[in-house]
Amino acid sequence: MGALDSVDELDAIMEAAEALISPKVSKAKSTPMPKDKILNKPRELAQAKPTGDDLIRSDEPAEAMGNPIDNVLPASTDQSSSLGSGPIDTISAKPKRNLGGKIPYLFFFVAFSIWLVSLFTVYLPVSGLVTPVYPAVIDGNIMIVFIGSTAVSFLISLLIGLSKLGR
Amino acid sequence: MRKTRRTLIGLVFLLMSFTIASVSAFVYESAQQTITQTIREIANITLQNSALGDIEEGETKSYTKNEVAELGDAISVVTTKALVYIHLNSDLDTLAPYYSTYSIAVKFATVPGGSGHSAGDLACTLTLGSPSYSSIDLDVAGSWTFDFEITTTAQSVLADQPTTVTITVSAESTA
Numbered sequence: 001m002g003a004l005d006s007v008d009e010l011d012a013i014m015e016a017a018e019a020l021i022s023p024k025v026s027k028a029k030s031t032p033m034p035k036d037k038i039l040n041k042p043r044e045l046a047q048a049k050p051t052g053d054d055l056i057r058s059d060e061p062a063e064a065m066g067n068p069i070d071n072v073l074p075a076s077t078d079q080s081s082s083l084g085s086g087p088i089d090t091i092s093a094k095p096k097r098n099l100g101g102k103i104p105y106l107f108f109f110v111a112f113s114i115w116l117v118s119l120f121t122v123y124l125p126v127s128g129l130v131t132p133v134y135p136a137v138i139d140g141n142i143m144i145v146f147i148g149s150t151a152v153s154f155l156i157s158l159l160i161g162l163s164k165l166g167r
Numbered sequence: 168m169r170k171t172r173r174t175l176i177g178l179v180f181l182l183m184s185f186t187i188a189s190v191s192a193f194v195y196e197s198a199q200q201t202i203t204q205t206i207r208e209i210a211n212i213t214l215q216n217s218a219l220g221d222i223e224e225g226e227t228k229s230y231t232k233n234e235v236a237e238l239g240d241a242i243s244v245v246t247t248k249a250l251v252y253i254h255l256n257s258d259l260d261t262l263a264p265y266y267s268t269y270s271i272a273v274k275f276a277t278v279p280g281g282s283g284h285s286a287g288d289l290a291c292t293l294t295l296g297s298p299s300y301s302s303i304d305l306d307v308a309g310s311w312t313f314d315f316e317i318t319t320t321a322q323s324v325l326a327d328q329p330t331t332v333t334i335t336v337s338a339e340s341t342a
Contacts, residue, residue: 112187115187115191119190119191119194122194122195122198123194123197123198125201126197126198126201127197128209131243131244131245131310132207132209132210132243132244132245132338133244133245133246133247134207134209134244134245134246134247134251134338134340135202135204135207135246135247135248135251135340136198136201136202136207136247137202137247138198138202143198146191146194146195147191147195150187150188150191153184153187154184154187154188154191155184157180157181157183157184157187158180158181158184160177160180161176161177161178161179161180161181161182161183161184162177162181163177164173164174164176164177164180165173165174165177165178165181
């Protein structure tokens with residue numbers, strides 16, 4: 001397998017890729033976009049979120065998607081797999097997720113869980129639901145955790161609620 | 168559609184924040200009251216004759232936990248300090264017109280180690296003439312349970328005869 005062969009194969013790939021892309025390009029050229037759409041396009045692109053289908057597709061291997069390049073390349077060549085890795089990588093790249101928006105919810109979940117546990121710890125001995133303990137003794141540290149988690153979960157929940165309503 | 172969903176989520180979080188605050192205030196208040204109480208109701212027991220079965224006029228019947236399971240461990244309490252006193256108050260006297268005998272014997276069933284009492288000892292007896300008792304001393308800290316044993320003699324059996332006895336158990340700590 002010489003270098004000349006790989007150059008020929010590369011040409012074949014490029015031709016096949018152009019053949020695949022060119023109808024879309026020519027169609028786009030043939031129908032001019034209205035002016036207002038052109039103005040709104042960047043905003044639409046910015047707001048566009050990956051749909052569930054997109055995510056599934058991006059996780060699928062390129063072979064499963066029927067990569068057109070693979071159809072052009074001869075199956076016997078070892079270089080074909082290395083040449084095809086470029087487009088495959090771009091397809092399988094996962095969209096970045098906005099973790100910053102989830103941090104308040106994460107904090108709220110943690111604080112709320114602590115609050116629930118401390119609530120039961122404080123309330124069960126005095127509730128009468130279990131064997132009564134007399135005189136009731138509640139650990140001071142548990143009381144501090146209960147009050148603290150109450151304050152934190154109350155504040156986070158309030159802020160999340162207000163921010164949702166304020167938008 | 169998206170705005171409605173966002174508004175709903177916002178309202179849910181707001182509601183949740185106020186619920187957290189309210190529940191916490193209630194629990195904190197209850198805990199503080201319970202900690203500072205020197206006398207606290209620990210049980211409210213209701214005995215119904217229907218649970219004890221039929222009784223004929225003039226007939227005397229006795230019931231233990233072997234016949235009626237509810238009479239076993241009828242009172243249970245965990246004490247965290249020594250010298251806690253248990254008081255029993257009942258409305259047994261209201262049944263005086265209908266029964267010539269109605270006595271409830273309260274016996275120690277579980278006694279913590281180191282106590283002067285033993286399991287099976289008689290703690291007190293509630294009768295038609297003395298429906299309340301003060302007080303059973305729990306001399307050491309630990310887990311205590313009490314069994315009931317009932318003896319009844321029906322004076323008359325009527326269709327609208329009251330059959331319920333309510334016993335209120337409270338614990339007191341002087342120190």
